Amino acid sequence: MNQSSTILSANVTLMVKDMDRAVEFYTITLGLKAGKRYGNHWAEIEAPGVLIGLHPKPKQMPDITIPDKVMSIGFLVEDLEKAKLRLSDSNIVYYTEEDSMMSFAMFEDPDGNRLYFSQYKK
Numbered sequence: 539m540n541q542s543s544t545i546l547s548a549n550v551t552l553m554v555k556d557m558d559r560a561v562e563f564y565t566i567t568l569g570l571k572a573g574k575r576y577g578n579h580w581a582e583i584e585a586p587g588v589l590i591g592l593h594p595k596p597k598q599m600p601d602i603t604i605p606d607k608v609m610s611i612g613f614l615v616e617d618l619e620k621a622k623l624r625l626s627d628s629n630i631v632y633y634t635e636e637d638s639m640m641s642f643a644m645f646e647d648p649d650g651n652r653l654y655f656s657q658y659k660k
Contacts, residue, residue: 550588550611553595554649557581560592563647567628568613585613610644610652618643618657625655 554560557578564583565572573582573589583590590611615621622643625632632645636659643655 547589549582549591551591551593552647552649552651554592554647555595556648557592557594559648564590564592567624567630568653569624585611610654612654612656615655615657618655621655621657 552560561572561575561581561583564570570590571584573584575581578594581592583592588611613621618641622632622634625643625645630645632643635642635644638659640656640658645653645655647653
């Protein structure tokens with residue numbers, strides 16, 4: 539008989555070098571809501587539809603360089619131009635892309651994690 543455990547919740551965990559800097563970036567720079575924080579061990583950032591967990595990179599975890607990082611977190615925005623202005627005002631370098639349905643502003647957090655804002659084309 540196969541037994542399974544019920545999943546209660548889920549989150550995306552990002553490894554960070556400086557907890558205070560990471561929390562400031564996600565809350566002040568991006569405007570997301572701070573959740574629970576346990577000192578410099580764990581901080582939760584609440585985004586619509588996803589919980590982002592910030593965790594210090596363990597010392598024993600090796601630096602693994604993956605060309606063209608395979609994971610990113612996207613934030614659907616109402617007004618991409620305003621979102622890009624927010625990035626510019628915070629001196630965050632971004633680049634833009636488009637496909638047939640959406641426009642994107644791609645950028646990184648202070649630890650190099652890939653993020654993007656997106657908006658459906660009108």
